[in-house]
Amino acid sequence: MKFSYPGIIERYWDYLPVSDKTPIISLNEGSTPLIKSVYLSVKYGCELYFKFEGLNPTGSFKDRGMTLAISKAKEAGAKAVMCASTGNTSASAAAYARRGRMRCIVVIPDGKIALGKLAQAMMHGAEVLAIAGNFDDALDVVKYITSNYEIVLVNSINPFRIEGQKTGAFEICDWLGDAPDFLFIPVGNAGNITSYWKGFKEYKEKNISEALPKMMGWQAEGSAPIVRGRVIENPETIATAIRIGNPARWKEAEAAAKDSGGKIDMVSDEKIIQAYKIRALNEGIFCEPASAASVAGLIKEADENPEMLKGKQIVCILTGHGLKDPDIAIANSPEIISVKKDYDQIKKALNL
Numbered sequence: 001m002k003f004s005y006p007g008i009i010e011r012y013w014d015y016l017p018v019s020d021k022t023p024i025i026s027l028n029e030g031s032t033p034l035i036k037s038v039y040l041s042v043k044y045g046c047e048l049y050f051k052f053e054g055l056n057p058t059g060s061f062k063d064r065g066m067t068l069a070i071s072k073a074k075e076a077g078a079k080a081v082m083c084a085s086t087g088n089t090s091a092s093a094a095a096y097a098r099r100g101r102m103r104c105i106v107v108i109p110d111g112k113i114a115l116g117k118l119a120q121a122m123m124h125g126a127e128v129l130a131i132a133g134n135f136d137d138a139l140d141v142v143k144y145i146t147s148n149y150e151i152v153l154v155n156s157i158n159p160f161r162i163e164g165q166k167t168g169a170f171e172i173c174d175w176l177g178d179a180p181d182f183l184f185i186p187v188g189n190a191g192n193i194t195s196y197w198k199g200f201k202e203y204k205e206k207n208i209s210e211a212l213p214k215m216m217g218w219q220a221e222g223s224a225p226i227v228r229g230r231v232i233e234n235p236e237t238i239a240t241a242i243r244i245g246n247p248a249r250w251k252e253a254e255a256a257a258k259d260s261g262g263k264i265d266m267v268s269d270e271k272i273i274q275a276y277k278i279r280a281l282n283e284g285i286f287c288e289p290a291s292a293a294s295v296a297g298l299i300k301e302a303d304e305n306p307e308m309l310k311g312k313q314i315v316c317i318l319t320g321h322g323l324k325d326p327d328i329a330i331a332n333s334p335e336i337i338s339v340k341k342d343y344d345q346i347k348k349a350l351n352l
């Protein structure tokens, strides 16, 4: 008897580099809902869905890649894994490593990661090193250690991460019956856009789907190396999950945009916060700021180019849960109203 949908390794076994020797280390990730938009779809006259990846077990899409990366590390006999992280990779690595009885070491940029994510990594017993520097510096450290010691790197330069994450594209095709016209997705290290494009192409090659979507990737203006065509030394954005100045999958992301007839573009932090609020207030979906980059990108395209999206089927990937970053949510919300248990005061406060 099955108690719930199995995780992505069991669901998509035939499409993944696994064998009977692979131990499945899973938290039943994937099978996240495609939620129909009730506000932006009406406003822009399109068929829009949000793929809510924040509903994965540790609250971000990273779990899709991590279940496979950790299972393959275990298969190879690894005792320890390591990653650099803006937060979600470490939360995911820590949880899966613990299930696989492996040591997990994470390197984070000091002071630059959302509180919820740090809490997860620590709660799952990861050894957390905070280094002075940015994500790219943290990744340098991890590359150095993992190439000199018997520790497996589980950042998205690990090919199993990409293989696992491509199942997001499979799920979209399985549920829509084909690929959508457009896929909007935030871009940080560019592993996810690479994964989705790979997934869509594989389904088409196997004749499971017919179409390919235009891949629309979104960086934050202060952290947009691909758009600007140069490494950004000190990337800055409120969307910490995409604060990356030198994406590991830069070339693959450019190829996905070009080969699909899409693009990689950027949005300001102001527009990201605006989209963050619109989605929470008008769609009822609470995602972290990085996830709002794909929605901000959609709004930008629809405003500049209304005909392009009209009547089209569109999927926006919402990469992480809003609870990951409570500080930003509270900073962007109205003040709490404090009252005594006095009905006159309460009625006044509520305009009743």
Ligand SMILES: *Cc1c(COP(=O)(O)O)cnc(C)c1O
Pocket: 060, 061, 062, 088, 089, 156, 186, 187, 188, 189, 190, 191, 192, 193, 241, 242, 288, 290, 291, 319, 320, 321
């Ligand atoms: C990791 C992450 C991203 C960026 O994904 P890449 O694969 O690095 O491009 C975006 N949003 C969230 C919430 C993430 O955790």
